[in-house]
Amino acid sequence: MAINTALHFGLLTLSIAGIATCQNNTSGLSKQVFAAIDSRNDQLRTVNREIWENPETAMEEVHAHEVLTSFLEDQGFTVTRSAFNLSTAFKAVYSNGEGRSVSFNAEYDALPGIGHACGHNLIATSSVAAAVGVKEALENQGVTGTVVVLGTPAEESIGGKIKMLDAGAYENLDCSIMAHPGNNAYGAWSRTLASWRANVTWTGKASHAALAPWQGQNALDGFVAAYQMTGLYRQQLMTTDRIHHIIKNTDNLVTNVIPDRVESEWGVRGTNRARQAVVIDQLNSIVEGSASGTNTTVFLTKVQDYWDQNPSFQLAKTYYNYLIEYFDPSKDESTSEFSISTPEQEYEDGGSPSASSDQGNVSWFLPSIQVGFPIGGTAPNHNAGFTKVAGTDFAHDQAITVSKVLALTALEVLQNATYAEAMKKEWEEMIAALQF
Ligand SMILES: [Zn+2]
Ligand SMILES: [Zn+2]
Known part of the structure; x- marks a missing residue:
């Protein structure tokens, strides 16, 4: 089923083609993807803890780079360390034949003096976990295409992604997907300033x-x-x-x-x-x-x-639909207190931009999303109180849940040609309307 919705955001009018997303559900693929992620949960918890316990600031992320690249190599990805002329950047790839390519961004830099007060340990964890889930579909479930993890250093200062964009890291990819933790809200179509x-x-x-x-x-x-x-x-x-x-x-x-x-x-x-x-x-x-x-x-x-972040509305809708279908936060006692808006509500609110991210620059280059997920606490990001919350088991569990939904979203792009085309067209129209 395709629905066309015209939404207005400032001077921008988007024509949004909504494509029904039910392939993963009916094929039972989701079960295999979730099981692949769950079976590595102990290792993923170790990866998360190693990064959180050893905070490293921009371009000093030596330990995080080692932990993540070793994990991905163990999982069967082909890994390029110190990629794109950045000592702490990396690229990890797994392919099964011809097809589209999806990518996840892993951030892992901390803030000076207050450790992982932006929870980038959880970004890294959710992205590598999602990639493991997509790899399962490529390796054992007959899906074709490529999954890429880009290790993107220095988000909090010089913007590793901008240097990686310049070096061609995002060429030949169909979408860029990631998630960012916050206190108490889920977001799918989250913009940044x-x-x-x-x-x-x-x-x-x-x-x-x-x-x-x-x-x-x-x-x-x-x-x-x-x-x-x-x-x-x-x-x-x-x-x-x-x-x-x-x-x-x-x-x-x-x-x-x-x-x-x-x-x-x-x-x-x-x-x-x-x-x-x-x-x-x-x-x-x-x-x-x-x-x-x-x-x-x-x-x-x-x-x-x-640059301002302008996410793909279609990817946001798919993410949101899968989140509600498999992990509806309102139905789980541990997450029911958190707020959640539909992507349509977020769009009407202009995506509620507050912080900024080098993922903004990526969003002008290819269809992307950076979804937000809550880990609780009252101390906001960039506060030492947030560091504490970012290291909890609950925060890890939230990152793992999100990783499963990210994986399903990416699989939609890999499996569904009509969907991928509509996503690209919608994104091209949005960027053309924004043209700076
Ligand atoms: Zn931050
Ligand atoms: Zn951050």
Whole structure:
């Protein structure tokens, strides 16, 4: 059955072809896929624990890289370590004949000082578990095609996926699938904000602050002027815009010397790249004005450019349908307290973007989803309290449940040509309408 629904999101109108998804159910394939994942649960728990207990920050994820690549190799995947010129990235592949290719992203970087406060240990676990489930279908259940796991480092800083996109990691893939943990909500069509970060450095001229201040050029004044102008600009921002600053390396500042160098980092977020570009333009003017007004020089170097995430609505619907069919959270005591919306409700809400992700850039390159799943607790992501929750058995169980649904979603793409075509067409229309 095909249903066509027109949904409106801002200026964007999507024509969504809904294809009935019942192949896995009727073939009994789901049972085999779930059993394959369940039979490795002890090993998957070890993988999860190893990553969580040994948190490594961006581009330092040596242990996680070793744990994950060894596990996937043991499971019969062909693994390329340190892939795409990134020491802690990897690619793991399993194929059975000709067909489409599905991919799962495994993240595994932690945050400085607070460990796995974004739960990327669970992202890695759910993605490798899903890949094991799809491999079972390819190896023993007559499904054809390819499953790929991409180990994507440094999501929290430089965006490993962006470098991997540039290196061709997402070429010849039909979809990119992953899941991200949060506190108390399930999400299938979850968007993320565009996020841009830059280092901004003012330089001036040092001088004795009492003896000859008139000979100095005050770099700190450059920063403060820009900070204040940004504060004034906030009145003209949209409620969805975000600007954040930090001042860095203050050890060189002393009160009796006019500061000759001040380093800072600026972040800008917006609902999409187009809106974000407007804000960045204004910040460029602010930064230039701050330098000329304080007789200092300013340098701005972009360090991050995460695009807004626009997931495939069709993949989201399939994920949601399978979640409800096999693991309806409202029917399980341990998950009934969590909220869940239909993809249609999420779409009407604009995908409730809040955080940002380098999966955003991937979403502009091929059909993708990054579903959200709850692990409980009240401390939000990027808080030490979340680290604790991300290491629990319950969080692991949630990641495993989600992995099964991710596997079924990927199998729909592998098995159902009509579905895969409709997914691609819908995604192409969405991206064309978003064109930056
Ligand atoms: Zn995070
Ligand atoms: Zn995260």
